[in-house]
Amino acid sequence: MRNGLLSKPRNETVYTFPLFSAGVRVGYAVMLICIIAASAVMYYEQKHIPVLGIILGCFSFFVLCYKDQWQFNCTAQRLEYTIGFIFLAGRKRYTFADIETTETEYFTKGKTSFMKCIICFSNGEKKTIALFPVRKTALKRQWEAVSMLFQSRKMSTDV
Numbered sequence: 001m002r003n004g005l006l007s008k009p010r011n012e013t014v015y016t017f018p019l020f021s022a023g024v025r026v027g028y029a030v031m032l033i034c035i036i037a038a039s040a041v042m043y044y045e046q047k048h049i050p051v052l053g054i055i056l057g058c059f060s061f062f063v064l065c066y067k068d069q070w071q072f073n074c075t076a077q078r079l080e081y082t083i084g085f086i087f088l089a090g091r092k093r094y095t096f097a098d099i100e101t102t103e104t105e106y107f108t109k110g111k112t113s114f115m116k117c118i119i120c121f122s123n124g125e126k127k128t129i130a131l132f133p134v135r136k137t138a139l140k141r142q143w144e145a146v147s148m149l150f151q152s153r154k155m156s157t158d159v
């Protein structure tokens with residue numbers, strides 16, 4: 001019998017590059033709760049519909065429900081791109097065999113250095129996976145691990 005409670009968890013190495021981090025989502029969730037509370041108080045006291053509260057609340061809800069992320073599953077040798085709302089998200093899957101190599105570009109805007117992570121497919125197409133400040137060490141380490149994986153694959157096929 002194989003159900004979620006009795007099966008052993010699989011040890012998978014997964015690297016995820018989301019558009020909105022968990023911290024950003026928590027911030028928008030707190031902001032949404034505050035907007036709802038303030039709008040309810042305003043309506044209760046003044047009996048006016050808080051239009052600005054509704055607009056800001058809808059925007060916060062949009063950020064909470066929107067998903068745009070790349071996920072590298074190294075155990076399954078699969079790359080998955082998910083975009084859309086939580087329940088209406090579209091997915092595009094690629095195998096690692098479809099990917100030729102990775103590229104990393106660095107640039108500076110103002111006083112901040114940024115890192116642009118790109119994958120190059122074997123058909124010549126390029127996709128930007130992530131763009132983030134270099135000081136985000138967790139994302140930088142994830143990208144370096146993914147890059148090393150594809151560099152080692154390329155070196156093994158060249159030999």
